[in-house]
Amino acid sequence: MTDRLYLYDTTLRDGQQTQGVQFSTAEKRAIALMLDGLGIDYIEGGWPGANPTDSAFFEDAPRTRATMAAFGMTKRAGRSAANDDVLAAVLNAGTPAVCLVGKTHDYHVRTALRIGLDENIENIAASIAHVVASGREAIFDAEHYFDGHAADPDYARACLQAAAEAGARWIVLCDTNGGTLPGRIGEIVADAVACGIPGARLGIHTHDDTGMAVAGALAAVEAGARQVQGTLNGLGERCGNANLVSLIPTLALKPPYAGQLETGVSAEGLASLTRVSRRLDEILNRVPRNNAAYVGASAFAHKAGLHASAIARDPATYEHIDPGLVGNTRVVPMSNQAGQSNLRARLADMGIEVAPGDPRLGRILDEVKAREDRGYSYDTAQASFELVAREALGQGPRFFEVKRYRVTVERRKNKRNRSVSLSEAVVVVKIGDQKFLSVSESMDAQGSDRGPVNALAKALAKDLGPYGAAIADMRLVDFKVRITQGGTEAQTRVIIDSEDGQGRRWSTVGVSANIVDASFEALLDAVNWKLLRDAAAP
């Protein structure tokens, strides 16, 4: 018999507490859809009423198979649940589930809420009952439960009982400070079960302050809890929450969980995990952790010579799971057939047919590998990848040659003694025997300085002779910058997204220690790809 285990994601709420993270509404939507595709059961979208982004998200929440939950807190003292405007805002979001956090630690009730212990219990009961009465699924987050249990176990348990009796579908034990170790978490979950709250109604919410949030969540599951809260990539306040990206494969693939517990994540969902993890980092413009469990780029990399040769004989010798199960890939210092067949499929997508076993396939892989070592990334920069591949196949475009460029950024006082900045770029290109010199400033129509990359883009586009018409409908729509380690020194990777009048959108990449030079390289690729697509005669 397998038990159902429910996964509850709080990336959009607790994950937003990560230092440096501030989601836009559009990003929240994109992440919610990603979570839904993965097979998460509950998506906590935020706290309606707490800030404009969260409110806007719920006003137009994406349709998901997963149950959408709004987060809030139990009603305040001195008013009824129906008359608490903070709670009303949460219910007004209209989500099928509502999660309310409440205090269970006597010390916090006294010092933070400054109300009586019984009053807090009444607030919990009345708030949960109000959620249930409004026809929603009620979830109770028992804040500081483990510390509360240590301080006054009877009071902590009474808070859980109140929520359970008021009809909460889930009672979630939260280790809010993140300081409780897995063994203790297991004991206290078992204690809740022993006190009459069935594991099928218990959830666990852990933090990574000792580096053991995942182990703590699993200890709770072993003690009977059947809901696990966590976030993608372990986002969250301080050291983060339990990382669902680490938890999901362990639950799906490892004893004693595999085969005993069922989640909503299918084999296809599991195989999308690496992509989901990296896409979140891309949205946040964070560098993915190479050593992340299961999904890191190094998670199946075999550096030691002894390991690599054993891997060649039998991957199981040094791999705890097949990397393909989580959508990751083995990294070994040797070329492999799978790489070549992927490459052929990718080339075919670009309209380039290459026979299996063609030695040029190996050359393209080598070139891409060498460039990735220098900091390039071709996951998103498909247009630059196509140019690299065509070059290796002897089909590289030769539309024009940049002889030189120069861009100046200045900040100085203007005539009215205001400090202003301005950029100016000169680009010199050669087409056939003809030389074209162009100069542009970085001012936009409003008189604002748009910076050196803008000035370079305008100068490059200003006079490309016979190609001018072909690039006239092209514009730069996004620009991403990331510092990477290429070799021993920090390198800057710039990814530029371009668009044209035909609705095409393409991405190119440039890498240099010099951010302006990296941007120029990506710009050049963008122009060359556009000319290639429009079949301009070189």
Next chain:
Amino acid sequence: MTDRLYLYDTTLRDGQQTQGVQFSTAEKRAIALMLDGLGIDYIEGGWPGANPTDSAFFEDAPRTRATMAAFGMTKRAGRSAANDDVLAAVLNAGTPAVCLVGKTHDYHVRTALRIGLDENIENIAASIAHVVASGREAIFDAEHYFDGHAADPDYARACLQAAAEAGARWIVLCDTNGGTLPGRIGEIVADAVACGIPGARLGIHTHDDTGMAVAGALAAVEAGARQVQGTLNGLGERCGNANLVSLIPTLALKPPYAGQLETGVSAEGLASLTRVSRRLDEILNRVPRNNAAYVGASAFAHKAGLHASAIARDPATYEHIDPGLVGNTRVVPMSNQAGQSNLRARLADMGIEVAPGDPRLGRILDEVKAREDRGYSYDTAQASFELVAREALGQGPRFFEVKRYRVTVERRKNKRNRSVSLSEAVVVVKIGDQKFLSVSESMDAQGSDRGPVNALAKALAKDLGPYGAAIADMRLVDFKVRITQGGTEAQTRVIIDSEDGQGRRWSTVGVSANIVDASFEALLDAVNWKLLRDAAAP
């Protein structure tokens, strides 16, 4: 009665298997001395004879209080231990301890070594006996022990017995693939104890492939193991080894370990942990993980407004330990979720006392909010926040004034007809009545162009008159760029992390549509904050 628990560091050996990590001999020396200062018991320096760096390290190994260990493998079949040249190179390093890895998984003995099962046991026994006979402390790393135990427990146990009987001081159970979960690790360690190997001779070596290396090591300790192997910052092959930086505070501060187990790490050692962790990243030129347990810059950061107001009343409400115990500090970041209590706590940390209700608090919040709307972010850029706050309080520093700057980026053919890029910056500052003009190029010592921001930073630092000495030990350690929507047009946000010789690390922010100008703004804040901290007379 307290038990002694021994910490065994393998940063210099297994840590070297991290993708992208290659220590120099000088770096190995520096790290060994750091480990020794921390109070680690054993330092595994490398594999003498396996590569020139490791050999050079042992030829002139630093004098340490910690026991230095050389790593190698059990003798090969078909020769005596005394006649195995690989083993001889290990012993010739002359270290007081020698750690030999040997196989305990029958499958590996057959497929990798391709020898008989008994022969492998003889090799283990003979090798360990040879180390003991040469007067060294012998340590046996039982490779793939957990998988071996699952496949053929009797054979795996027999390998341990052979090492124990041959006189190994320590028998270390290695989860080489990193796939064994903590519960199973605890069971198998208990099994080894039950088979007659006392916990006082058992060690544990875990990997982080499921994100639970630390939990696995602790499960082994609870089952009786009294040596823990790990690395600083969890360096190591694939997902890394057990992170000693996370383990040490848990062992020292948390039940059931604190007071029950004694390690060589003193309170002073513990308080140096944050510095040690960041220094290692500095040596490796890696960006420290903000969310690292205990030592991360965000580990004691309180972003949520509710948490921040409770923290102001009593830090214990949302902190599982006092951050000072591990040399870390509390951070109450500014964000649009923050209220006045958050702000007052933050100001107090900067040494600025403002009474509750002071109208200037509202002015600071308004200014921060207005800047966040333009794209600034003060979650991480604490130093810039302090400058904004001091300005609003009428305490803004006035060390120098930048009159103007100009930076040029060029790409052109050099004398050898190679296309090269170069940046040059001119900065003009005024201090009192004096004007200082400085010019710098972006070339590093290797002749590579490091770009316009580097040129600007160098020009700015080149001549700051009376402040030159105060900023001499300052360096830029990280640079992050994000495109944000500030108002209607895309803005570039640049965050710069700086460090100084006193181990201080601070972050500053600049925002502009012009990436170079945004960088310059962040640079200026970095310099001003440093001058403020060093109490330079304005």
